[in-house]
Amino acid sequence: MKRSSTYHSYLSEKVCQDGRQRSGIFPGATVKIVRKMDQGTGTTTEGRVKEILTRSSFHPHGIKVRLEDGSVGRVCEVL
Template identity: 65%
Template sequence: MNGQERKNLSAGTHVKIVLKHHQRTGTLTEGIVKDILTKSSTHPHGIKVRLEDGQVGRVKEILK
């Protein structure tokens, strides 16, 4: 699924995100969505979320 569309995400969704300091390398961090921080319905670089462990980044992959 597409991490650029807000409608594909909800609290509890298992995702891979890229953290701000990993944007150059593209290193992904896996976790469960706690909050969706992007207010618009889409974002070209991925919807910004906060994971349950407090990390914030943009969604690159939505996992099953």
């Protein structure tokens, strides 16, 4: 199901307020992410960052990371 850009604006404002700046995220940091399959519900997964996948310094929906357990998603909160 295709979502409108309004949905993505809502997601970035309501779910991913932190975690949009790459400078605040580093390997070993504890974060909450929203995985691609959970974007519709906004369910978060907590873990430690293994690898930062987003190359740019900022992303409006959150920096994409891989957690130590292998989960990939966008950071919505740095703990």
